[in-house]
Amino acid sequence: MASISNEPEREHRDEEESGANEDEDTGAQVAPIVRLEEVAVTTGEEDEDTLLDLKSKMYRFDKDGSQWKERGAGTVKFLKHRESGKIRLVMRQSKTLKICANHLVTSGMSVQEHAGNDKSCVWHARDFSDGELKDELFCIRFASVENCKAFMQKFKEVAESEEEKEESKDASDAAGLLEKLTVEEKETKEKAVEKEENKKCEAVEENKTEESVPST
DSSP: OHHHHHHHHHHHHHHHHHHHHHHHTOOOOOOOSSOOOOOOOOOSOTTEEEEEEEEEEEEEEETTTTEEEEEEEEEEEEEEETTTOOEEEEEEETTTOOEEEEEEOOTTOOEEEOTTOTTEEEEEEEEOTTSSOEEEEEEEEOSSHHHHHHHHHHHHHHHHHHHHHHHHHHHHHHHHHHHHHHHHHHHHHHHHHHHHHHHHHHHHHHHHHHHHSOOO
């Protein structure tokens, strides 16, 4: 009786296995119903070279609440534009790519270690991450002291190089102004000499005219 009752189960299993094998051996190729096209994602960093990028967590000081507020965790970068040469600091959140900080590093800017934490540092900047320029106080924290020092060193290097550029530009502008003044002074002297020569020539002509008039 036991062998009879088990037989249909075995036959049923054989049918399922046979059907499964038939499905596997069909070799049919089904074309996708919807074809997805690749979409190029632009970040605005295509014309810039990365000078430094480090994993970190960014904070912004909330003046109204008098407390630090987290902006997000991600990668902070120093980016140099290939044409203008300007360098900016940009940080995006890792998952959403939302901008946490976006500002130029200019002369006069400074960064310093956060009191009581050698893995963090703070600085002021005119930031544009929210679509408008705002004065912000930032704090950034790294996983190691070495990364924090590397960030601070690069920040200082960029700020100093921008200061040198401004000093060089000021010197160049001053030299240009002096050259212009020298040229103008030379032209003024030349005009004065020419005017004096013209007066002498006019005087000589007048004398000749007087001499040529017959006496009565």
